[in-house]
Amino acid sequence: MTAPFGLNEIKEALTRIRGWIHRTPIITSHQLDTLAGRKLFFKTENLQKTGSFKVRGACNAVFLEKEKNPDGPGVVTHSSGNHGQAVAYAAKCAGLACSVVVPEGTPKVKCDAIQHYGAELVFCQPSPAARKETCERIAEETGRAVIHPYDNYNVMAGQGTIALELLEEVPNLDAILVPISGGGMTSGIAVAAHHMQPSCRVYAVEPFGKMLEQSLKSKQRLWPNPPQFLNTIADAIRTQQVGELTFPVLCQFAETQVFSITDDQMVEGMRLAMERTKMVVEAASGAAVYAGVRCLEDVEPKVERVGVILCGGNVDLDQLPWIHPSTSY
Amino acid sequence: MTAPFGLNEIKEALTRIRGWIHRTPIITSHQLDTLAGRKLFFKTENLQKTGSFKVRGACNAVFLEKEKNPDGPGVVTHSSGNHGQAVAYAAKCAGLACSVVVPEGTPKVKCDAIQHYGAELVFCQPSPAARKETCERIAEETGRAVIHPYDNYNVMAGQGTIALELLEEVPNLDAILVPISGGGMTSGIAVAAHHMQPSCRVYAVEPFGKMLEQSLKSKQRLWPNPPQFLNTIADAIRTQQVGELTFPVLCQFAETQVFSITDDQMVEGMRLAMERTKMVVEAASGAAVYAGVRCLEDVEPKVERVGVILCGGNVDLDQLPWIHPSTSY
Missing domain, CATH: 3.40.50.1100 (Rossmann fold)
Structure with a gap:
């Protein structure tokens, strides 16, 4: 099977949208690299127009x-x-x-x-x-x-432009970590990376309880119906099931291994990002930061240079989870 | 009088330090531009190594x-x-x-x-x-x-590299807003701007009570002695008096008009920066943001394109001032 969109559609998407979006900076943190034991490259989609990718x-x-x-x-x-x-x-x-x-x-x-x-x-x-x-x-x-949020190939191709910018600016990445909800961003990034740099693995980072890995392994949608929302502080990625159209793309182009992140871990990642990179990020971004810093030790083959997608920064500053845990959890 | 350092020393400084610091991104926010009624260009020194300029x-x-x-x-x-x-x-x-x-x-x-x-x-x-x-x-x-924090010409020249990067990337600025404490950063930026783009005015932004404008107007140090600390939440800029070496440089190269910002206004600026630009900034940066958004209406000649220095991002995330006002004020 080939995907219903490829690198050409992603490149055309970037040409189409370029004048209306930011080319977001890619930032690094020596302290987080030391903590992670590898080089992390943060794609700052929290700085994107409207505050998210x-x-x-x-x-x-x-x-x-x-x-x-x-x-x-x-x-x-x-x-x-x-x-x-x-x-x-x-x-x-x-x-x-x-x-x-x-x-x-x-x-x-x-x-x-x-x-x-x-x-x-x-x-x-x-x-x-x-x-x-x-x-x-x-x-x-x-x-x-x-305009469906993820089950739309034009949407997926648009999200793929993140990887186009990232891999153009930072070649030779071993992996990219992508917070996942419906799977539009992970699909777009996985297709772009597959064509631009086949050795770069794209991993989904999910809220605990999503159980994506089991479905990817069996290439079957094992989730309960009707579709449910997960009980997570990451309000941007609460959907348990990925899309009908994104699932086959993910099966083909994303890694089967998925990182499952608990709320406490997301909060740790969110706080690490805010303290060390000075980026205001939402909990979904915190999941990817946590995975980048804490979850890559045993991954084979080894990953040394890792892209981390800070997918958004729309967070309620009155309700930061480490300050009001009782209302946010 | 010419300053004891000029554009050459600032350019040499950038060559000397370039490999050890970040060239920080310059970001914009359509929403803040709308609020301010002019174009603001934020120089993100909160993303600098060690979290400040x-x-x-x-x-x-x-x-x-x-x-x-x-x-x-x-x-x-x-x-x-x-x-x-x-x-x-x-x-x-x-x-x-x-x-x-x-x-x-x-x-x-x-x-x-x-x-x-x-x-x-x-x-x-x-x-x-x-x-x-x-x-x-x-x-x-x-x-x-x-190594004195501001009364040192090499330190001033080093801080001037902020303006070198800013004016190289965003020419035709009408003004630059700089949070001031001892005056090292304002001196360096004022000297650089004077040589690179003489029409660009450099304004100091001070915590309320510093009374810098009176001293600049009279070109005399009118502050009480011994030197005092101001009672402000902006712990990075509590010194009331500017330096003995920076004062003459400021008298010659900075604007006499100074923007005085109260704690409440700084907090508003800090929060605007975090919500709209997704940058974690400290209160001193918030002062410059507030001045950029709220204080430029009556400035003559008119300023349309304004650089705003986000000088640092070292803030205690457990003590954000809008959440614990009783402990931070």
Whole structure:
């Protein structure tokens, strides 16, 4: 099997979105290298437009919609988090109308961030089913294109541009560590790395309880249905199942070995990043930092030079988990 | 009067220290630009080695000591903060012995950071006089060269390299905002800007109560003696008086207008930086951010493009001021 997108699509994505996103710096920390016993290269997507990598995939998918249908009715998605902001931003850049479905009770700060980019907010019952149904109803009624957060090859190709920039600037990486939720970013990065530098292994870093490794090993979706959310502080990566479209890509291009990170470990990683690299990062990024610093000792073949994706920085500074553990856990 | 150091000394400093420091990224934030009503360019010295800009001046001064006296007895300074760490780091890079005088009761985390670079810690009574005396006694007994945190032209030239990098990468700045304590960084940046781009004005940003503007206006040191510490949360910039050597440089090259920032305003700036730029910064950096966002409306002639120095990121994440106001104020 070949993936439904390759290096060409990822390169085209970067050309398409380049003017609307940041080329994020890659930073290093001597202290963290010493702690890890290897060289870590942090790709700072927390500094990305809207505060997370999501804007890469969203821009690529939304801009392609615009090319296909310049005077079209626009786009719609459901997400109260980073993807919702990213699609709203992309639609604003493209000059397309945009609706974002969020569950009732979504914090005002998140609603404001989405509306800041001019998108229309649509509230629905707070259940996964209601969000999906509301989104599909709007798409049907208005003709707007649904921009799925990960089960969309244009989104995956957009996220792959992270690896394009990383491997261009830091060649000879032995591995890249990617926090995983639906699998769009891991898919894009794994495909890019496979073509740019086949010896570079791409590892998913998951919240404990996701059980991705078992499914990758058997190449079968072993998760319970209906889809569940994990009980983790990393609110950006709570989805247990990866996507229907991302799963086969991950089976082919990502490592079967997966690093499972507990909440306490994520918090340690988050704090290490903030203290040593001076980057404000969210818990999902902390998972990758923890894996980079603490989990690579026994990996074979040995990894010496490791890319670590700091996927986002949208964290509530009033609720840092080491300060209010009782409310955040 | 010409300054005792010029652009040549600053360029030489950069050549000398380049291999031992980071060229820190310059970042922008569309949201903060909108809030400020102008373009802000943040120079991220919080990402610098040891977590603050201090390492530039320290490396330049210590490496020059090494050139002068390769097998010499080393260096000594007094500082429990960023300068102490910076001199310890510079001495380690140069292969010189180093003593750092700190007051009894200095938190263990700061002592550890200095010792991490192999410097010898010397404790003294917790008074400005005792620190100075202990430092001078060690210099006399051991022959070690005293590296003053700001009243040293090599230190000033080293700090000037910040402006060299900033103006090279972002030309046509109308102004640069620099948090000020003893005045070493402001002096270096003002001299560099004066030569590289004479139309670029360099403004000091001070903690409320420092009263620098009155002294600059009259070109006289109007401060009370003996020297006092200001009561501010910005522990990196508590010194009220600027240096004997920096003052004339500031009178000649910096703007007479000074921005005075209260603790509450610094906290607002610090939080804006962390939320919008995802940079962990200390309160002194927050002062410059606040000035950039809130204080430039009435400045004449108008400033459109402004450099903001994020001078350091060494902050206690257990004691963020908006979370524990009672212990930090």
